[in-house]
Amino acid sequence: MQIREVEIVNPTGLHTRPGNMFVKKAKEYAATVTIIKGDKRVNAKSLLTLMKAGISLGDRIIIEADGADEAEAVAGLSELIASFTE
Amino acid sequence: MQTLKGIAASPGVVIGPAFVYTQPKLDIPEGTITADRLDAEVAAFQAGRLRAEAGLQALVERVRAEKGDDLAGVFEGHLEILMDEEFEAQILAQIRENHLCALAAVRAGVEAQRQEFLALDDEYLRERADDLADIGRRLLYATAGVEFASLDDHPDHAIIIARDLTPSDTAQLDPARVAGFAVETGGRTSHTAIMARTLELPAVVGCVGILDAVTMGDLIAIDGRSGDVVIAPDASTEAAYRTRRAAFLADREVMLALAALPATTTDGETTMLGVNIGTPADAEASLPWNPDGVGLYRSEFLFMDRPGLPSEDEQFKAYASVVKAMKGKPVVLRTLDVGGDKPVAAVPFPHEDNPFLGWRGVRMCLYKEEGNQDILRTQLRAALRAAADGEMWIMYPMISSYEEVVAVKELLAQTQQELKAAGKRYGEVKTGIMIETPGAAMIADKLAEIVDFFSIGSNDLTQYTLAADRGNERVSRCYQTFHPAVWHLVSAVIHAGRTHKIPVGMCGELAGIEEAALPLLGLGLDEFSMSAQSLPRIKRIIRAASMEEAKACARAVLDARTAEEAFAAASSAMKAVLSRT
Incomplete structure (x- = not known):
């Protein structure tokens, strides 16, 4: 298992269009990918x-x-999050 | 060729292909299914989902080609949610564990997701519940194998044919791609009609039989001034409509040219002409007509068609964008004006035998025992903050007593104090009231001492004065816009305003009626507020008249015994004035 902490740097966060791009990218991997925010x-x-x-x-x-x-x-995925600007 | 007649709802003439927007009723079986049916229902859901996916993919491609990547991205998001694995798992569980059929499982799964979104704190995410409803509708119809035209699917320059359109339907419409509307139900004040006038798209409403008569893709010609709808016109009719359209557009050019000129009489009196709006988009759309301000901003549009109340920030954004768009010209914001006759979901309305005489307008917000003062406080905070960006006038609807005005002014003062204490940026506002009850009109001279402006709501003032429900067809002959009693009240209100040197406007239908322009001008009305498209027609009359003629016309109207006499006097004066142009 691999884990990494990242910070969200784009103004609209991961619930808008960048979220869609993120999910698409996550699906490219065979691994199970989980996002942990606080206790979620x-x-x-x-x-x-x-x-x-x-x-x-x-x-x-x-x-x-x-x-x-x-x-x-x-x-x-970390790289993608760092690249979001919108 | 077939001709239908409906209600003329928004001026303009247009010819284009019909896009029939219907939502056939689905028969969703209630109850559970037996275990041997489970695999078949799962297969039905999966097949339906693939059909919905294909439909959405086609939409994404078309939108990308026509409108570019931005809008296409929205529907790509829909596609992602449609194919979402958690969403799928939830629906499958409804079938396999709860033994629902595919359709009932989709409905339950979509509703569960919608509710989760509605419960979130974030405004943006709550609004995504509407997206889920759209996606869910698509999936449901695809699973049922029923052809379903989504409003997004229409071709460019289409005429939308429907039973009626709801605000959530029209919210997804791209006005640049629609040519006009012809709908089966509704009247001049239905949502479709108001929206069409705002967007300046020709529309015919209350066109009974149109859904049966039209098939998808038929060529349709509509005239939104006469209410005529022609289905599959023959060559000569089509040519006639093209000529009508050219004439309408030429006339529109003339009207737009008038927009640049002030509403000044031949003897130099200038009157203000404002617009009635419901949303920031309406304010933008009104700018080509060069209004002197917004005479009525109906804030209730922000509160409609949603389960909760709009937050202070959401309201602030809307109000601020309107005052900014108007660039220092006054914006009259009417506080929430709802009641049992036009309820909003977030406010529980008790049943009332007579909602027009009931708990509505400022009464609904003010009366403490009902606990709705917070709605008004939030709205006032948002309005005061927006006032820092422009000229904000706040107006309270349905005032019927002096005490109510004192109460709203207290609430406003408290809100100002709160903002000040919190160190928030806010601006000065003017305080005004709607005069729409005969009671308020009769004590206008007292009310004028404690407010900064009046605006006469002629629709309600007429229905309350004449005790005639304006929506009830049986008494429509009693609802008389030119009834002398109404005009005497209007005259008294304007007189009270003049005496106390506060401006008096009018924001009801009457202000946009051409025959009413001269007598209202003659009575000394300071501001007329109406839909943007009516502005130049009223302006043309004012610019052609002298104050002396207007005053004579007002005297004749006040002197009349009947509405018919009053209208005849006003109409002949108007014709005399216009004949000189």
Whole structure:
């Protein structure tokens, strides 16, 4: 299992269009990907649950991946979050 | 070729392909299914979901080609939610564990998700519940195998044919892609009609039989001034409508040219012409007509078609964008005006035998025992904050006594104190009231001592004065806009305003009626407020008249014995004035 903490840097957070892009990317990996915000754990491959987690600008979240390509998943998804601007 | 007649709801002439927007009623079986049916229902759901996916994908591609990536991204989000694995798991559980059929499972799954979103704190996320409703509708119809036209699917320049349109329907409409509307139900003040006038799209409402008569893609010609709808016009009729359309557009150009000129009489008296709006988009849309301000901003649109109340911030954003759009011209914001006759979901309304005489307008907000003062406080805070960005006038509806005015002024003062104590940025406002009850009109001279302006709500003033429900067809002949009694009250209110040197406006239908322009001008009305498109027609009359003619016309109207006599006097004066233009 791989985990990494990242900070949300885009103004609209992960519940809008960037959230959609994030979920699409997460689905590219075979690993199970979970987002942890506080005591909430949500499936990173479900836009609905991700939206409901209400992840906003300035939040620190943990990306947890478990599976064959877990290292790539954590790296790829962290990079994507850092690249969001809108 | 077939011709139908409806109610003329929004001026303009247009010819285009029909887009029939209907939502056939689905028969969703109640109760549970037997275990041997489970696999078949799962398969039905999966097949339906694939059909819905194909439909949405086609929509994404079309929107991308026509409107670009931004809007296409919205529907890509819909696609993602439709195919969401948690969403799928939830619906499958409804079938496999709760033994619901596919349709009932989809309905239950969508509703559960919607409720979860509605319960969230974030405004933006709560609004996503509407997206879920759209996605859910698509999925439901696809699962049922029923052809369903979503409003998003219409071709460019289509004429929308429907039973009626709800605010949530029209919210997703892109006005640039719609040519007009013809709907089966509704009257001149129905949502579809008001929205069409705001968007300046031709519309015919109350067009009985149109859904049966039209098939998707038929060529349709409509005239929103006469209420005529022609289905599959023959060559000569089509040509005639094209000519009518050209004439209408030419006339519109003339009207737009008038927009730049002030509403000044031949002897130099200038009157203010404002617009009635419901949303910030209406304010933007009114700008080409160059209004002198917003004479009526109906705040209730923010409160309608939603389960909860709009937050202070959401209201602030809307109000601030309107005052900014008007660039220092006054914006008259009417506080929440709802009641048993036009309820909002967030406020529980008790049953009333007579809602028009009941708990509505400022009464609903003010009367403490009902606990709704917080609604008004929140609204006032938002309005005061928006006042920092422009010229904000706050107006209270349904005032019938002096004490009510004292009470709302106290509430306003308290709110100002709270904002000041909290160190928030806010601006000065003017305080005014709607004069729409005969009671308020009769004590207008007293009320004028404690407010900064009046605005006469002619629709309610007429129905309360004549005791005739304006929505009741059986008594429509009693609801007489030109009834001399109404005019005597209007005259008294204007007189009281003049005496106390406060401006008196009018924001009801009467202010936009051409025949009423001269007598209202003659009585000394300071501001006329109406739909943006009516502005140049009223302005044309004012610019052609002298105050002396207007005063003579007002005297004739006050002197009349009947509405018919009053209207005849006003009409002939107007014709005399216009004949000189």
